[in-house]
Amino acid sequence: MLHEALKYNIALNRFAAEQHHEPPTDEEWAKAESLYGFLQEFSVATKAFSTDRHPIAHLFLKMLLAI
Numbered sequence: 001m002l003h004e005a006l007k008y009n010i011a012l013n014r015f016a017a018e019q020h021h022e023p024p025t026d027e028e029w030a031k032a033e034s035l036y037g038f039l040q041e042f043s044v045a046t047k048a049f050s051t052d053r054h055p056i057a058h059l060f061l062k063m064l065l066a067i
Contacts, residue, residue, distance in 0.1 A: 002036045041067050 005012060006029070013023035024032070045063040 002032060002039070006033055006036060 009024075009029050016023035041063070045067065048059050048063060
């Protein structure tokens with residue numbers, strides 16, 4: 001969901017302004033992008049760990065240590 005919000009940040013800013021709400025600042029959007037990148041690493045590691053068809057312990061440990 002965060003990925004979609006980042007993709008449509010211009011439209012979301014416009015919508016917030018039309019609703020008389022202050023839209024997120026450029027700094028807040030940058031923080032959201034940074035957070036998305038961080039969470040994406042967890043997503044990839046979780047999917048690798050959840051597989052049941054391939055032995056992936058060596059891959060998971062490498063991903064976990066990178067986080």
